[in-house]
Structures are given as C-alpha cells and as structure tokens.
Amino acid sequence: MDSSVLITFIVLAVILVGLVGFFLVRGRPLSPAETKKRYPETRDEHDLPPGAAEDSAGEASGATATGTLVEPEAPEETAAEPAVETPEPVAGRLARLRARLIKSNNIFGKSLLALLSQDSIDDDVWDEIEETLLMADLGTDPALELVDALKQRVKVEGTTDPQRVRAMLHEELTKLVDPTLDRSLNLQAEGRPAVVMVVGVNGVGKTTTVGKLARVLVAEDKDVVLGAADTFRAAAAEQLTTWGARVGVPTVSSPIEGADPASVAFEAVEKAIEVEADVVMVDTAGRLQNKANLMDELGKVKRVIEKKSEVDEVLLVLDATTGQNGLNQAKVFSEVVNVTGIVLTKLDGTARGGIVVAIQRQLGVPVKLIGLGEGADDLAPFEAEAFVDALLEEN
Numbered sequence: 492m493d494s495s496v497l498i499t500f501i502v503l504a505v506i507l508v509g510l511v512g513f514f515l516v517r518g519r520p521l522s523p524a525e526t527k528k529r530y531p532e533t534r535d536e537h538d539l540p541p542g543a544a545e546d547s548a549g550e551a552s553g554a555t556a557t558g559t560l561v562e563p564e565a566p567e568e569t570a571a572e573p574a575v576e577t578p579e580p581v582a583g584r585l586a587r588l589r590a591r592l593i594k595s596n597n598i599f600g601k602s603l604l605a606l607l608s609q610d611s612i613d614d615d616v617w618d619e620i621e622e623t624l625l626m627a628d629l630g631t632d633p634a635l636e637l638v639d640a641l642k643q644r645v646k647v648e649g650t651t652d653p654q655r656v657r658a659m660l661h662e663e664l665t666k667l668v669d670p671t672l673d674r675s676l677n678l679q680a681e682g683r684p685a686v687v688m689v690v691g692v693n694g695v696g697k698t699t700t701v702g703k704l705a706r707v708l709v710a711e712d713k714d715v716v717l718g719a720a721d722t723f724r725a726a727a728a729e730q731l732t733t734w735g736a737r738v739g740v741p742t743v744s745s746p747i748e749g750a751d752p753a754s755v756a757f758e759a760v761e762k763a764i765e766v767e768a769d770v771v772m773v774d775t776a777g778r779l780q781n782k783a784n785l786m787d788e789l790g791k792v793k794r795v796i797e798k799k800s801e802v803d804e805v806l807l808v809l810d811a812t813t814g815q816n817g818l819n820q821a822k823v824f825s826e827v828v829n830v831t832g833i834v835l836t837k838l839d840g841t842a843r844g845g846i847v848v849a850i851q852r853q854l855g856v857p858v859k860l861i862g863l864g865e866g867a868d869d870l871a872p873f874e875a876e877a878f879v880d881a882l883l884e885e886n
C-alpha cells in the first residue's frame with residue numbers, strides 16, 4: 492500500500508477515536524456538584540418548558556374555576572405510608588384522660604368533700620360550699636340550686652354521714668350536668684356528607700379540635716374532608732393540612748392569605764360531595780379586626796355553605812380556662828350561627844370544670860366533646876357521669 496494512503500488512514504482513525512471519546516464524555520451523567528453549578532437552586536417558571544408553567548401551577552394548586560383552592564393530595568402510599576397514623580379508638584377515651592381531669596380539678600373536689608365531711612354543716616359551711624362551686628365556674632343559679640338541694644336532703648334524711656353526703660353531692664351535681672342530654676354529633680345526613688362547622692374566637696383551640704375530631708371520625712371508619720376556611724391566620728391552613736395528612740384526610744384550602752373563607756368552605760363541601768365523603772368539617776377564623784366583621788363573615792360562610800348543603804352541626808369551641816369570658820363569647824356566636832354543640836378545650840389546665848353546667852344553662856346547648864391535652868387523641872366525647880366522678884375524685 493502507498494505510504495501516503497497509509498498515513499491518511501492513520502490520521503482518519505485517530506480523528507474517529509477522538510470524536511467517539513468526546514461524545515462519550517459529554518453523554519455521561521453529571522455529578523451532583525456539576526448539577527448544582529449548572530442549575531439555579533430555586534426554580535421558577537423560566538426553568539420549565541413553554542406552557543408548562545401554567546399547567547403545573549394549576550395542577551399543584553388544584554385550581555378550580557375560582558382559581559383559589561389548594562387541595563393537597565392524600566399522601567402517596569409508598570412515601571407517606573409510615574406517616575399515616577391510626578387514631579386511638581374513641582370508646583373509653585374519657586376513662587384514659589380521667590387522670591388529667593382529676594388532677595386539674597383536685598382542689599375543687601377535695602375542698603367540697605372536706606366541707607361536706609364535717610360533723611355539723613352549719614350556714615358558714617354551706618356558704619363556703621357555695622363559694623367553692625362559684626369558683627369552679629358553676630354559675631350563680633346552679634350553685635344556689637345545688638346548695639339548696641343538698642341542704643334539703645341533709646335535713647330530710649337527717650344525716651351528716653360523710654359517705655352519704657358525698658353520694659348526694661354526686662347525684663345533685665350529675666343532675667345539673669344532665670346525663671339525659673343528647674351529646675352525639677349529628678352526622679347522619681342521608682345521601683350526602685354531613686357538614687360540620689367549627690367556630691370560636693382565636694386561640695381557643697379550633698384548628699386543633701378540627702384535627703383531633705378528624706381523628707375521632709377516622710377511628711370510627713368515616714371518610715372525612717377538611718376545609719380550611721380560617722384564611723385570616725396564615726399558618727392555620729398548613730396546620731390543618733398537617734392534621735389531616737397524619738390520618739390520610741384531604742384538606743381543601745386556599746394558597747392566598749386572606750382569601751374569601753366562604754368560597755373555601757363552599758369548595759370543601761363541594762369536594763366532599765364529589766368524593767362521597769361521610770363528613771366535611773370546616774374550620775373558621777376566630778380573629779378579625781372587630782366583632783361585627785367576624786360575625787358577618789361567619790354568617791356568610793354558613794349561608795354560602797347552605798347553597799350546597801344543609802349544615803348539620805355547628806360546634807362552638809370554648810377555652811375552659813377563660814371562665815365567664817367564654818360565656819360571653821358563646822352568647823355572641825349563638826346569635827349569629829345556630830350553635831348545636833360545645834367543645835370545651837383545655838379542661839386539663841383548670842379547676843373550673845363547673846363551666847360545663849354554666850354553658851349548657853346559658854345556651855341550652857350540650858357540651859359534646861372535651862379537650863384534655865395537646866396530644867392528638869386528647870379529645871373525648873363528654874360523659875356526664877364519668878365527668879362528675881372525676882371532679883369529685885379525691886386522689
């Protein structure tokens with residue numbers, strides 16, 4: 492072979508090998524360090540292909556016709572499976588949480604029983620008993636009624652036997668708490684999800700209660716949807732979404748702070764109907780610049796929901812530690828929305844257990860649930876007898 496042809500051959504072969512090597516190196520995956528150098532650490536729509544920005548924004552926000560709602564997807568099975576918790580069964584919760592009630596109401600029970608255990612119960616002692624009942628927030632009328640009933644029974648039975656007098660106190664207090672009231676939640680809607688609205692001033696524990704109640708319902712095998720209509724407090728929707736996600740319950744919320752709460756509530760109910768949920772629970776805001784605004788807004792939320800469905804249960808959340816203040820709040824709320832049940836929170840932190848009686852009297856609405864701690868399952872259906880037992884426990 493001619494030497495010039497051979498040289499040309501060799502040169503071509505070298506070029507070919509070089510080209511193959513070059514393309515191989517370009518095609519290898521980038522190291523994480525290289526990736527970081529090439530792409531901005533945060534992404535915006537410019538990082539996405541044309542048209543994808545709108546699509547993915549719409550998808551991520553679950554935007555509806557009104558373009559306001561976020562519906563976080565239920566946790567993906569593989570990734571979130573370990574995070575989905577199994578709530579504690581509902582039956583016997585009060586029994587488990589009893590120790591908290593006993594602890595916080597210890598002084599109340601102790602002083603009453605000490606007073607009633609005296610050899611002779613004179614007028615001064617009765618006055619002290621009445622004072623103790625008032626301090627426990629029983630309310631003036633119920634306190635007087637209780638003292639009168641006890642006085643009468645002690646006189647008629649002619650006994651000061653401490654055991655007997657204690658039993659009388661237990662019976663009379665139970666009568667006041669009223670075991671005959673229907674404390675079940677009204678969730679038996681026919682052919683549609685039951686709608687529960689949760690109202691109350693800020694900080695009483697509304698969002699926490701909605702989260703805890705979602706767990707109660709999940710424990711009872713119900714399909715639940717949550718609506719984060721507290722658009723006033725920025726973190727409330729996120730807080731509620733987290734509560735829901737923990738038990739695999741979807742939350743409808745808005746990405747826009749201060750969005751119209753009524754439309755969030757509406758969309759939540761609509762969603763619940765669409766997915767044939769058993770219950771939809773709507774959390775509402777408790778803080779606005781003034782009372783009139785808050786009440787207007789609440790009324791509107793309810794009216795707008797009613798365009799879609801009846802509201803079956805309106806739960807007013809009250810903080811037991813606020814005493815009379817709670818009663819005033821209760822009155823204001825019941826003027827605007829038809830309150831059907833009370834949730835009394837933070838009973839683990841107060842000896843004012845008598846507030847149960849005062850509230851029921853004032854509103855004519857039963858206490859249906861009580862909060863006894865910050866734990867996820869520290870919400871219990873209210874039971875009159877068990878409650879009085881705990882109030883009068885001596886330990």
Ligand SMILES: Nc1nc2c(ncn2[C@@H]2O[C@H](COP(=O)(O)OP(=O)(O)OP(=O)(O)O)[C@@H](O)[C@H]2O)c(=O)[nH]1
Pocket residue numbers: 691692693694695696697698699700721724727776777778836837838839840861862863864865869
């Ligand atoms: N000890 C105790 N703390 C509770 C109970 N219920 C709620 N809390 C606490 O009360 C605080 C306020 O609760 P939230 O649920 O944020 O109150 P909110 O009414 O939704 O407040 P806004 O969203 O501002 O209107 C939280 O720290 C809760 O953990 C309870 O039964 N016992």
